[in-house]
Amino acid sequence: MSAAAPASAAEILIATIAGLLADPAQVRHVAVGASSPIPGAAALLARARREVAGLAPLRLSILGSQAHNSFTSGGVEIFDMAATGRIDVFFLGGGEIDGAANINLIGVGTEASGYPEHAVRWPGSFGSAYLYYLVPRVILFREEHTRRVMVPKVAFVSAPGQSAPQIHRPGGPYGLLTSRCWFVFDKAAGRFRLESVHPGHTVEQVREHTGFAFDSPARDADVPQTTEPDQVALQLIRGRVRDELRETYPKFATSLPPAAQ
Amino acid sequence: MNLFKTSTVEQLAQRIPSGIRLCVAKDESGVSMAVTRELARRARDGILRDLHLITVPVSGLQADILIGAGAVSALETSAVFLGEYGPAPCFTRAVKAGAIRLIDGTCPAIYAGLQAGEKGIPFIPLRGIVESDLMRHRHDWKLIANPFAATDDPIVLIQAITPDIALFHAPCADRFGNVFVGRQREVATMAHAARATFVTVERMVDEDLAHHPQMAGSTIPAVYISAIAVAPRGAAPLQLGGEYGLDEAALARYAKHAASEVGFEEWLQEWLSTASGLKGAPLAALAA
Numbered sequence: 174m175s176a177a178a179p180a181s182a183a184e185i186l187i188a189t190i191a192g193l194l195a196d197p198a199q200v201r202h203v204a205v206g207a208s209s210p211i212p213g214a215a216a217l218l219a220r221a222r223r224e225v226a227g228l229a230p231l232r233l234s235i236l237g238s239q240a241h242n243s244f245t246s247g248g249v250e251i252f253d254m255a256a257t258g259r260i261d262v263f264f265l266g267g268g269e270i271d272g273a274a275n276i277n278l279i280g281v282g283t284e285a286s287g288y289p290e291h292a293v294r295w296p297g298s299f300g301s302a303y304l305y306y307l308v309p310r311v312i313l314f315r316e317e318h319t320r321r322v323m324v325p326k327v328a329f330v331s332a333p334g335q336s337a338p339q340i341h342r343p344g345g346p347y348g349l350l351t352s353r354c355w356f357v358f359d360k361a362a363g364r365f366r367l368e369s370v371h372p373g374h375t376v377e378q379v380r381e382h383t384g385f386a387f388d389s390p391a392r393d394a395d396v397p398q399t400t401e402p403d404q405v406a407l408q409l410i411r412g413r414v415r416d417e418l419r420e421t422y423p424k425f426a427t428s429l430p431p432a433a434q
Numbered sequence: 435m436n437l438f439k440t441s442t443v444e445q446l447a448q449r450i451p452s453g454i455r456l457c458v459a460k461d462e463s464g465v466s467m468a469v470t471r472e473l474a475r476r477a478r479d480g481i482l483r484d485l486h487l488i489t490v491p492v493s494g495l496q497a498d499i500l501i502g503a504g505a506v507s508a509l510e511t512s513a514v515f516l517g518e519y520g521p522a523p524c525f526t527r528a529v530k531a532g533a534i535r536l537i538d539g540t541c542p543a544i545y546a547g548l549q550a551g552e553k554g555i556p557f558i559p560l561r562g563i564v565e566s567d568l569m570r571h572r573h574d575w576k577l578i579a580n581p582f583a584a585t586d587d588p589i590v591l592i593q594a595i596t597p598d599i600a601l602f603h604a605p606c607a608d609r610f611g612n613v614f615v616g617r618q619r620e621v622a623t624m625a626h627a628a629r630a631t632f633v634t635v636e637r638m639v640d641e642d643l644a645h646h647p648q649m650a651g652s653t654i655p656a657v658y659i660s661a662i663a664v665a666p667r668g669a670a671p672l673q674l675g676g677e678y679g680l681d682e683a684a685l686a687r688y689a690k691h692a693a694s695e696v697g698f699e700e701w702l703q704e705w706l707s708t709a710s711g712l713k714g715a716p717l718a719a720l721a722a
Contacts, residue, residue: 207492208517237462237517239617239675247619248463248491249549252542256561278513279538279567280529294529296521297513299492300541303562330567339586340564423682424518 188402190215197229210425272385274334274346277327305332318351438611447472457597468665477505491541519689547595551627600628611656634665
């Protein structure tokens with residue numbers, strides 16, 4: 174058997190998210206929304222790893238999948254489950270994300286036209302305006318980490334990072350994973366804190382490409398590097414996870430490296 | 435004996451007039467692409483226009499084609515996109531040009547609005563949403579104080595959604611007009627809330643679905659159903675749960691062509707000229 178190829182950037186992201194889903198006491202059920210192949214792969218990896226380790230099973234619900242969700246009451250069920258505390262983790266993205274964890278899935282207007290005649294228009298808000306309020310750990314995920322995405326203030330709040338104290342809000346942002354790094358959201362401070370930087374990237378680059386202020390250790394050298402996937406994770410991603418993901422994300426599954434022969 | 439008279443796909447499309455509120459399911463829940471093609475044809479013939487399209491709760495290929503064909507003047511949706519095949523090009527162009535009135539929502543609010551509709555009540559409360567900018571644009575959503583709470587508890591009210599017609603594709607129907615929908619139960623909510631429901635099915639079956647011990651729980655009884663047409667592979671190139679999968683090549687080809695207005699026109703003419711089903715083959719000539 175030849176040595177496995179080193180982890181790709183996508184595989185590092187998949188394994189990083191799977192690590193956030195590892196603890197059976199914290200995460201019983203993870204749901205994955207539309208257009209989320211990497212979070213979907215991560216949920217499948219986390220489930221497989223728990224099986225391998227003999228831990229309590231991870232329930233997962235991948236929207237758009239027939240095989241990997243168990244909803245039987247139609248499209249409304251994920252939202253009803255969220256409102257009754259039956260979903261622990263969900264993922265949201267954003268065309269724009271700001272330092273207060275507000276997300277914009279609608280678009281960016283022009284001064285002349287404004288909403289809804291945007292200069293830039295994205296698909297829409299999906300379930301974000303609701304699930305961000307109700308799922309305890311929402312992981313923000315956006316690969317593109319540039320100043321056009323990580324902005325000082327979003328142009329449109331599809332869903333707010335934080336709410337006024339009287340608002341019913343058991344849910345909210347847990348952290349933000351990008352192609353460059355992993356931030357944890359500090360709810361008390363209302364700011365992101367840089368937790369780790371992925372292999373091949375630097376804190377200086379993160380700062381250069383982030384349009385909002387964030388907290389980080391006093392010395393850049395004290396920011397750890399994101400842990401790379403181990404051999405068990407890589408084998409699972411390239412085998413079982415790749416196969417299970419194909420039903421929902423055929424294009425992305427094909428882009429993952431196959432298992433070594 | 436057939437107690438429920440079935441229609442043809444063309445007859446069914448003819449009964450969808452301009453200006454109505456038409457409710458359709460998301461791309462993987464059972465989309466009647468067979469009727470969608472006839473609607474696009476009628477729009478191009480100048481017969482159909484000004485649809486108020488409600489997507490439950492999102493859409494992709496179907497909404498994009500109807501918008502591109504000029505059938506839609508208002509769109510109530512949580513998102514329109516082609517999944518792995520990227521943005522929905524006709525939708526994006528129409529919004530940027532201000533060519534359609536866009537009513538931006540969020541998925542659970544569309545479901546909740548339909549649930550109010552099926553109960554015959556004017557509105558329904560829903561959690562979340564409060565501080566979203568969507569609130570500023572939705573005059574049919576109101577923020578109230580929870581009248582049952584001892585402390586301040588603002589909550590959003592969503593106005594009922596009562597579409598004129600719900601349209602979808604399902605695996606099968608019986609001679610009584612009962613329609614089996616399988617796991618795609620959101621189409622049942624659509625049927626309950628709408629004033630009329632038009633369905634295309636893969637096939638007619640002999641069993642009485644409403645009294646079948648395994649299938650009755652996922653069957654919409656005939657009382658909700660206004661018209662049924664048989665359309666084998668009527669959701670293609672989209673998938674139909676339990677029946678067939680997505681035609682990836684056809685979606686990729688659509689996304690490529692619809693990226694420009696000229697390309698969409700070529701694609702549409704090709705599609706309208708095919709006799710039945712949206713298959714990959716007829717577009718091979720355009721794929722170069």
